Structure formats: C-alpha cells, structure tokens
Amino acid sequence: MTVYAGPVFDMAVNQFRVIADHLSIPMDERDRLLLPKRAITISCPIHRDDGTVAVFEGYRVQHHLTLGPTKGGTRFAPSVDIGEIAALAIWMSWKCALVGLPYGGAKGGVRVDLTTISKHELEALSRRYMQEMIPFVGPHTDVRAPDMGTNEQMMAWFMDTYSMYQGRTVTEIVTGKPVSSGGTLGRLEATGRGVAHLAKRVMKELAIDLNSATAVVQGFGNVGSYAALGLHQFGLKVIAVGDHTGALYDKGGLDIPVLMRHAGAHGSIAGFSNELQFDPAQILTLPCDVLVPAAMERVIDAQVAQNLQCRVLAEGANGPTTPDADLVLEKRQDEIFLIPDILCNSGGVVVSYFEWVQDLQQLFWEEEEVTRREYHILDRAFDQMAARSKADKIPHRTAAMAIGVEKVRAGKNVRGLFP
Structure with a gap:
C-alpha cells in the first residue's frame, strides 16, 4: 500500500x-x-x-x-x-x-x-x-x-x-x-526551444525537408508556444495548434509570432480567428511531419496512437503517452520516430541548472552561451539514447529511461543504505 x-x-x-x-x-x-x-x-x-x-x-x-x-x-x-x-x-x-x-x-x-x-x-x-x-x-x-x-x-x-x-x-x-x-537569459524559451531543436535534428536524420514540412502543436502555453515558434523559424508550416479553449487549423501555416502575441495578451488562443477554428479532438491525428503534444498527461492512448499520422512525435509535455499507446508505437517504430518526454522537454531543467549555477557563482552568461550549452547537452543525451536503443534493440523511451534509472541506481548503490 x-x-x-x-x-x-x-x-x-x-x-x-x-x-x-x-x-x-x-x-x-x-x-x-x-x-x-x-x-x-x-x-x-x-x-x-x-x-x-x-x-x-x-x-x-x-x-x-x-x-x-x-x-x-x-x-x-x-x-x-x-x-x-x-x-x-x-x-x-x-x-x-x-x-x-x-x-x-x-x-x-x-x-x-x-x-x-x-x-x-x-x-x-x-x-x-x-x-x-x-x-x-x-x-x-x-x-x-x-x-x-x-x-x-x-x-x-x-x-x-x-x-x-x-x-x-x-x-x-x-x-x-x-x-x-x-x-538567466534563455530560460523562458528553453523547454520549447529544446523540443524544436531535437525535432529538427530528427528531421535531418530522416531527410525531411524543413521548408516543406508541417507541424501540429497541442498545447499553447510556454512549452507549446515556443516549440511552435522554433519550428516556424526553422521553416516548417505549423498548420494547427490547440489549447484548453479550442484549436486552430490552416493548411497554409499559422502566423505563430502573431498568434503568440494574441495568446500573451488574452491568455489563450480563443478569439484569434473564427474562420480557422477546428475540432480539438482531431488535432492529434492530423497528417503532419512533426507532432508536439505539449499539454497534459495521457492524451495519447492506444486508439490515438493507432491513428497518428505524424513522422516525428516530439513529447513536449510530461507523460503524454500511456503505456498501452507505447505498445502501439513500438509496433510503428519504422513509421513514427519517438522523442520521449524525459529527453524532449529536458531543455527547461537544463537551463534551470544553468540559472542555479549562475546564481551560486553570481556570474551570468550571455544568451548565446546558454543556448549553445543547452543544445550540446541535449545532443549528447540524444546520442546516448539512440546508441542504447540500437545496441539493445529497444524503443527510445525504454533506452532513455534505462540510462536515467541506471545512473540513479549506481549512485544509491555506491553510497549504500544508511543504517
């Protein structure tokens, strides 16, 4: 119990x-x-x-x-x-x-x-x-x-x-x-920026042309909005976004900077456009190159996973995919490249660590330094996950979590159990 x-x-x-x-x-x-x-x-x-x-x-x-x-x-x-x-x-x-x-x-x-x-x-x-x-x-x-x-x-x-x-x-x-x-400079954008960076890296590995690619973002808070902005700046068309008030769809691509200003002023995407309104229940299963679930936990269940039409699933939220959905995604590994949440949205805690270090030292970095170091850590962790997945023939989530659990276990074992 x-x-x-x-x-x-x-x-x-x-x-x-x-x-x-x-x-x-x-x-x-x-x-x-x-x-x-x-x-x-x-x-x-x-x-x-x-x-x-x-x-x-x-x-x-x-x-x-x-x-x-x-x-x-x-x-x-x-x-x-x-x-x-x-x-x-x-x-x-x-x-x-x-x-x-x-x-x-x-x-x-x-x-x-x-x-x-x-x-x-x-x-x-x-x-x-x-x-x-x-x-x-x-x-x-x-x-x-x-x-x-x-x-x-x-x-x-x-x-x-x-x-x-x-x-x-x-x-x-x-x-x-x-x-x-x-x-620290760069903390506000860090999580969403990291999501976009890793999605871009995967698209390059899959030979997806960024300038003809499309993205869908579910959730338009801090993580989702900056992920959408990053993908938009990389050349993708963000064709749909959603939040707790509804969803918007435009096959030609939404104007993300303008939408961010609207959401910042009004607290949500509501009221941005009547013509572009879309059914929020369908946003996750739209055809796209990159899907970013950046809202709540457990939004992708087995049924949704079976109906996904994305090439890259970049988990901006914590725990957006249920264990039953993972079983479906494991069977669809050749169709959908999963960037698991504990890697995909880790840019926020990485830059939080930088902020903590800077505060302790009372020595602050330029934003370019913050971003460069963030991407370096994300790329290193991505390489480790990909290598572990390939070597052990296991899904990306299993590989990423295995690395994390192993490190915590090693730390506990070497310190021992206090009597």
Missing part, C-alpha cells in the same frame, strides 16, 4: 516496471528506487478579496537526494493531487540523470482553479505556499521552478518570500525567475 494513487502515478509505476525488468533489477531494490524519499502536504490559508478566508491544499514531493538537491517545477491547477505530483517527481529524476545534471527529481503544486482567483489572491497563495515549504527546501536541498499554471512572476514571489525569512536575498532557491531578479 502507498499514499500515492491515480492514473498518472500508475503510469509512472508501469513505466518503471518495464525498465526494472529490462535491467534485471532485483525486487528488493525496486521500492527504494521508485518510492519518493519525502512527500509534504500543506494547507495554504489566504484572505480573499471579499474578506473571507479560503484554504488551498498544496504538495511537494522530493523523489531522491542521492546525486544532489532535488529539482522540479510547481504547478497550480485544479487537477493537482499527490499521486500526479509524485509521478512527475519520479520522471524528473530519470530526466535529470539522463541529461547528466546533479539533481534528484521533485515536483510541487497547489490544487486551485486560477480562473477563480484575482492577481492579489494569487500572490497571497504563492507566498503562503512557499512560506509553508521553508522547513523542507533550500538551495542545496530542493530548488523549484515554474510548471503548468505558474510563471516567472510567481517564481519571483517564491524567491522573495524565502529570502525575507533568511534575512538576505537567496536567488538560487528558485529558477525560472525574471532576469531582473537573478534569472
């Missing part, structure tokens, strides 16, 4: 079992590798604008601290629960190990519908959440970052709240901050 439950956590467990079986990990080692080291549940009371008091439930899961402090985002969404947060923390562990960062995985969140609270209430909730977490976090214990429903302004509130309790400015407690508050 475990306190963690739900479809997202079950998916993380199933994925781990596949890897553990592949690596022949003894049964008595598996729980130590899989189960989180620490899980915190808190109540976050705030004063509403009307004078009443509301209490929101918050979470933080730290998967392991074997290789360094834990690292991971914080999401504010109505779907947040402890099982989902635990699964995301587990995936972050394998992701950090895969790309060679000195971190364990973590994730946090608050269960809240952001459409029901004001900006003043959001600041109060952000600060209260951070305040309640102070005994459990620190620059060398647990470093947080943005995720779904959070942004650089909220990271600045997190950092300021922690700093007030320390009596000094501690920029390195949070990444994804505004540049004016100790953030």
Whole structure:
C-alpha cells in the first residue's frame, strides 16, 4: 500500500516496471528506487478579496537526494493531487540523470482553479505556499521552478518570500525567475526551444525537408508556444495548434509570432480567428511531419496512437503517452520516430541548472552561451539514447529511461543504505 494513487502515478509505476525488468533489477531494490524519499502536504490559508478566508491544499514531493538537491517545477491547477505530483517527481529524476545534471527529481503544486482567483489572491497563495515549504527546501536541498499554471512572476514571489525569512536575498532557491531578479537569459524559451531543436535534428536524420514540412502543436502555453515558434523559424508550416479553449487549423501555416502575441495578451488562443477554428479532438491525428503534444498527461492512448499520422512525435509535455499507446508505437517504430518526454522537454531543467549555477557563482552568461550549452547537452543525451536503443534493440523511451534509472541506481548503490 502507498499514499500515492491515480492514473498518472500508475503510469509512472508501469513505466518503471518495464525498465526494472529490462535491467534485471532485483525486487528488493525496486521500492527504494521508485518510492519518493519525502512527500509534504500543506494547507495554504489566504484572505480573499471579499474578506473571507479560503484554504488551498498544496504538495511537494522530493523523489531522491542521492546525486544532489532535488529539482522540479510547481504547478497550480485544479487537477493537482499527490499521486500526479509524485509521478512527475519520479520522471524528473530519470530526466535529470539522463541529461547528466546533479539533481534528484521533485515536483510541487497547489490544487486551485486560477480562473477563480484575482492577481492579489494569487500572490497571497504563492507566498503562503512557499512560506509553508521553508522547513523542507533550500538551495542545496530542493530548488523549484515554474510548471503548468505558474510563471516567472510567481517564481519571483517564491524567491522573495524565502529570502525575507533568511534575512538576505537567496536567488538560487528558485529558477525560472525574471532576469531582473537573478534569472538567466534563455530560460523562458528553453523547454520549447529544446523540443524544436531535437525535432529538427530528427528531421535531418530522416531527410525531411524543413521548408516543406508541417507541424501540429497541442498545447499553447510556454512549452507549446515556443516549440511552435522554433519550428516556424526553422521553416516548417505549423498548420494547427490547440489549447484548453479550442484549436486552430490552416493548411497554409499559422502566423505563430502573431498568434503568440494574441495568446500573451488574452491568455489563450480563443478569439484569434473564427474562420480557422477546428475540432480539438482531431488535432492529434492530423497528417503532419512533426507532432508536439505539449499539454497534459495521457492524451495519447492506444486508439490515438493507432491513428497518428505524424513522422516525428516530439513529447513536449510530461507523460503524454500511456503505456498501452507505447505498445502501439513500438509496433510503428519504422513509421513514427519517438522523442520521449524525459529527453524532449529536458531543455527547461537544463537551463534551470544553468540559472542555479549562475546564481551560486553570481556570474551570468550571455544568451548565446546558454543556448549553445543547452543544445550540446541535449545532443549528447540524444546520442546516448539512440546508441542504447540500437545496441539493445529497444524503443527510445525504454533506452532513455534505462540510462536515467541506471545512473540513479549506481549512485544509491555506491553510497549504500544508511543504517
């Protein structure tokens, strides 16, 4: 029995079992590798604008601290629960190990519908959440970052709240901050930019002409919008995008910079065009060269996987593909090149690591340096995944996760079990 439950956590467990079986990990080692080291549940009371008091439930899961402090985002969404947060923390562990960062995985969140609270209430909730977490976090214990429903302004509130309790400015407690508050150039674009970079690399290997290629992006938040922009800048026609408000389709290619400005001003793609509206349920199965699921978990099930018409599946979101869908994609490896989530969207944590390093050293880099180093790390991890997949004759996801799990396991084994 475990306190963690739900479809997202079950998916993380199933994925781990596949890897553990592949690596022949003894049964008595598996729980130590899989189960989180620490899980915190808190109540976050705030004063509403009307004078009443509301209490929101918050979470933080730290998967392991074997290789360094834990690292991971914080999401504010109505779907947040402890099982989902635990699964995301587990995936972050394998992701950090895969790309060679000195971190364990973590994730946090608050269960809240952001459409029901004001900006003043959001600041109060952000600060209260951070305040309640102070005994459990620190620059060398647990470093947080943005995720779904959070942004650089909220990271600045997190950092300021922690700093007030320390009596000094501690920029390195949070990444994804505004540049004016100790953030790094290139962090805002990092995840989506990395998705586009890896998709471009795969297209070149598959001899797909970028200037005649098409892309579809599901999700138009930070990751999806910058992935779409990167693909657009590489010469692809982004023929469809979608978010929680609907979808847009234009076979001639959408004007992504203009759409980004609209979404930035209005909070979504809604209202951009009545003529281009499209059925969101069909967006994932449109014919295209590159498909980027960059929204929620578990959007590609077995049925959707069977109907995919893309050549490259670049997973911008965490856990967008279910285990049943993976079985379908394994049979379609010659048709669809999968870039698994723990590699494809790792550009965000890579550049978060750069921000943490810069804050610790108080020495900041130019954006060109940040981007160059990000691409170098992504390319190195891609090469390792591809080589492992070919050598062991296993799917890309299995190869990527095996590399990550092996590194965490080696770290735990060499440190030993504290008596």
